[in-house]
Amino acid sequence: MIxxxxxTRQYQGGAVALRDVSFHLDPGEMVFLTGHSGAGKSTLLRLxxxxxxxxxxxxxxxxxxxSRTSMRTxxxxxxxxxxxxxxxxxxxxxxxxxxxxxxxIIAGLRYQDIRKRVRAALDKVGLLSKEKAWPLTLSGGxxxxxxxxxxxxxxxxVLLADEPTGNLDPELSRELFGLFRQLNDQGVTVLxxxxxxxxxxxxxxxxxxxxxxxxxxxxxxxDIAGTRA
Amino acid sequence: xxxxxxxxxxxxxGRRQLFSLFSSLGTLMSHxxxxxxTILVLGIAMALPVGLYITVKNLxxxxxxxxxxxxxxxxxxxxxxxxxxxxxxGLIDQQSGARTEVISPAIGMEQFREASGFGQALDMFEENPxxxxxLITPEPAEDEALEAxxxxxGDWLQQRVEVDLVxxxxxxxxxxxxxxELGDALISLLTVLFSLAVVVVVSNTIxxxxxxxxxxxxxxxxxxxxxxxxRQPFLYSGFWYGLLGALLALLLFNLCLYYLSQPLxxxxxxxxxxxxxxxxxxxxxxxxxxxxxxxxxxxAWVSVQRYLNKIRADGMLGRV
Numbered sequence: 092m093i094x095x096x097x098x099t100r101q102y103q104g105g106a107v108a109l110r111d112v113s114f115h116l117d118p119g120e121m122v123f124l125t126g127h128s129g130a131g132k133s134t135l136l137r138l139x140x141x142x143x144x145x146x147x148x149x150x151x152x153x154x155x156x157x158s159r160t161s162m163r164t165x166x167x168x169x170x171x172x173x174x175x176x177x178x179x180x181x182x183x184x185x186x187x188x189x190x191x192x193x194x195x196i197i198a199g200l201r202y203q204d205i206r207k208r209v210r211a212a213l214d215k216v217g218l219l220s221k222e223k224a225w226p227l228t229l230s231g232g233x234x235x236x237x238x239x240x241x242x243x244x245x246x247x248x249v250l251l252a253d254e255p256t257g258n259l260d261p262e263l264s265r266e267l268f269g270l271f272r273q274l275n276d277q278g279v280t281v282l283x284x285x286x287x288x289x290x291x292x293x294x295x296x297x298x299x300x301x302x303x304x305x306x307x308x309x310x311x312x313x314d315i316a317g318t319r320a
Numbered sequence: 321x322x323x324x325x326x327x328x329x330x331x332x333x334g335r336r337q338l339f340s341l342f343s344s345l346g347t348l349m350s351h352x353x354x355x356x357x358t359i360l361v362l363g364i365a366m367a368l369p370v371g372l373y374i375t376v377k378n379l380x381x382x383x384x385x386x387x388x389x390x391x392x393x394x395x396x397x398x399x400x401x402x403x404x405x406x407x408x409x410g411l412i413d414q415q416s417g418a419r420t421e422v423i424s425p426a427i428g429m430e431q432f433r434e435a436s437g438f439g440q441a442l443d444m445f446e447e448n449p450x451x452x453x454x455l456i457t458p459e460p461a462e463d464e465a466l467e468a469x470x471x472x473x474g475d476w477l478q479q480r481v482e483v484d485l486v487x488x489x490x491x492x493x494x495x496x497x498x499x500x501e502l503g504d505a506l507i508s509l510l511t512v513l514f515s516l517a518v519v520v521v522v523s524n525t526i527x528x529x530x531x532x533x534x535x536x537x538x539x540x541x542x543x544x545x546x547x548x549x550x551r552q553p554f555l556y557s558g559f560w561y562g563l564l565g566a567l568l569a570l571l572l573f574n575l576c577l578y579y580l581s582q583p584l585x586x587x588x589x590x591x592x593x594x595x596x597x598x599x600x601x602x603x604x605x606x607x608x609x610x611x612x613x614x615x616x617x618x619x620a621w622v623s624v625q626r627y628l629n630k631i632r633a634d635g636m637l638g639r640v
Contacts, residue, residue, distance in 0.1 A: 138570025140542070170544035180539050186349075196339050197545045241543065 098148035108134040121275040126301035132284035141165040168285040173242030176253040194245040232263040340552035349572040362565025376503035405452040425450040522619030562616020
């Protein structure tokens with residue numbers, strides 16, 4: 092589903108964010124990406140979302156080689172990838188419903204269908220009762236779940252999350268990871284960047300470790316002491 | 321692409337357009353004061369050329385109503401009698417393009433007595449000092465200018481031995497025609513200048529809208545919105561600004577016209593004229609509204625094109 096082949100991302104001025112990174116994610120996999128701040132986690136996710144392009148190497152997402160396509164196709168690529176941000180990136184002047192419906196409006200769906208799917212997505216994250224609420228009246232955990240609802244409402248085959256639990260307490264973080272696992276169980280490929288090692292360990296899934304832009308470890312799920320063997 | 325697929329895409333496109341149209345209207349409504357000020361500026365800017373246009377149009381209508389302004393008055397020599405006067409009238413009538421009225425000295429005296437109010441003072445004349453007079457009203461053919469006919473007939477009469485003096489007001493007509501021409505030129509100039517003003521005002525307003533909504537643009541782009549989808553609400557906002565500005569311009573203009581209509585009618589009454597003030601027709605109204613909307617759309621387009629590119633160049637778009 093996601094393939095990196097010897098990907099290097101170098102910025103103007105010489106700073107190298109990713110160095111010769113190769114890995115492959117099968118459809119339906121759930122993988123964690125970890126490493127210290129500045130190790131290149133965000134850059135890797137940005138390449139998948141086509142927010143930047145690899146300087147060298149190939150990034151292939153859902154059969155499409157992003158290194159060979161024009162930036163003009165970026166919107167199409169992003170519609171196939173649900174992205175969850177640490178700071179939620181919700182629009183404060185729109186209700187929860189309107190925020191979640193954005194990807195469907197962009198896709199040009201009928202209002203009846205939008206309504207149905209937004210409510211289904213909100214139901215999945217347990218926020219159906221808050222559809223008319225404003226994002227700022229919600230707690231951090233709830234806002235994050237609205238962000239997840241927005242990411243999954245378009246039913247993309249791939250879900251990315253960048254430090255989704257960064258601002259949450261351990262209890263909420265565990266709940267959130269449980270939610271990701273549910274989505275993964277339904278067949279969505281999930282890639283989560285996180286440095287919450289304890290939590291990652293408890294999930295028992297494959298882990299990619301980045302250090303200073305290089306992929307230094309790729310640990311299979313079987314080797315992670317998961318609570319859910 | 322299959323036909324069904326094409327249809328589906330077209331419908332999706334239509335829904336996105338509708339969404340942009342209404343969401344842009346919603347955005348305008350949510351910043352009422354700012355929107356109102358912008359529309360006020362646009363309204364005033366657009367009311368000026370419209371006002372001048374209507375002024376010139378009314379002057380032109382005045383021109384056509386007032387045929388007597390082209391009247392030629394011919395004073396015959398004192399020794400010319402009725403027979404010769406009538407003969408000359410016959411000659412003039414043979415020439416196409418004019419209607420002639422003969423005024424005898426007696427009738428002339430009667431009219432003068434009534435008009436001047438000298439009354440009995442005129443009785444002191446032992447004999448009528450007035451000559452025979454011909455009043456010629458040119459009736460130009462469709463493709464002929466009034467002044468041309470006046471000049472032609474005037475020149476011909478000037479050379480007749482019976483004629484003492486030819487008086488024609490066509491100089492006045494020429495001046496009016498010149499003024500109207502100047503008015504037309506001014507309208508063109510004002511229209512261009514104020515159209516430019518509308519484009520600049522809308523463009524600047526939209527530029528600020530884009531800046532204020534940089535975050536929203538960023539989020540939309542992150543969840544897969546294409547450039548078109550991001551651009552559309554701003555373009556429609558520009559369209560609404562222009563359309564509402566034009567609407568306000570028409571409102572302002574009609575208020576002015578209403579305010580001016582009474583003194584104007586009194587003035588025209590003094591010229592012995594039953595005159596109705598011309599307003600913009602339905603076509604004119606539509607044209608002003610359409611022009612306003614299109615200018616606004618264009619202004620927004622200029623701004624969005626420039627500014628979205630700048631946002632992208634700054635790397636704001638897509639910074640996670």
